Amino acid sequence: MTTIHITDIEAAINHWRACAWAPDGVALAPELSALAEVYGQMVFARAEEIAPGQLPAAAMAAWLAWYETQPDTPCIAICSTSQGDDCCKGCGRSFAEVQHWLELSPADKRAVWRRITREGRALRFTRYAERAAAAG
Numbered sequence: 001m002t003t004i005h006i007t008d009i010e011a012a013i014n015h016w017r018a019c020a021w022a023p024d025g026v027a028l029a030p031e032l033s034a035l036a037e038v039y040g041q042m043v044f045a046r047a048e049e050i051a052p053g054q055l056p057a058a059a060m061a062a063w064l065a066w067y068e069t070q071p072d073t074p075c076i077a078i079c080s081t082s083q084g085d086d087c088c089k090g091c092g093r094s095f096a097e098v099q100h101w102l103e104l105s106p107a108d109k110r111a112v113w114r115r116i117t118r119e120g121r122a123l124r125f126t127r128y129a130e131r132a133a134a135a136g
Helices: 006-019 030-045 057-067 095-099 106-119 129-135
Strands: none
Touching: 006 030, 006 057, 006 106, 030 057, 057 106
16 A cells, blocks of 8 residues: 655645745644644654545645645656666666556655665666756
C-alpha cells in the first residue's frame, strides 16, 4: 500500500506557510490548519507514514496542491533503461517505474522520489546534480 511520508507533510506545511496567509493575521490558513492537524496526529502517534485515504479531504487537497509545485519526474535525460539496464543510471528509477511513471499516483511518485533521493546513487544526485537542480 502506498503511503505519504511525514516529510512530505512537512514540506507541504512549509509551502503553505510561505504562500498562504491567514485572513485575520492570527489563525492558520485553512490549508495549513488541515495539514497541521494531520501532522500533529502523526507526531503524537510516532507515525512516519499515512495512507492517502486516511487524510481528510481538506488536507489531501492541500497536499495535492503542494505536490503540483514539485518536479514531476526525476528524469535528467540520461536514460539507461532504454539500453537494457534494470535501474536507470540517470535518475535511479527501475525500468518498471520509468515505463509506468504516467500511471503512478502522486503518492506513488513521491515514494519513488524518496527512495532514489535516499539512495543518492543516480547521476541526478552525483555527477549531474547541477543539471538536475536546474531541471527542477
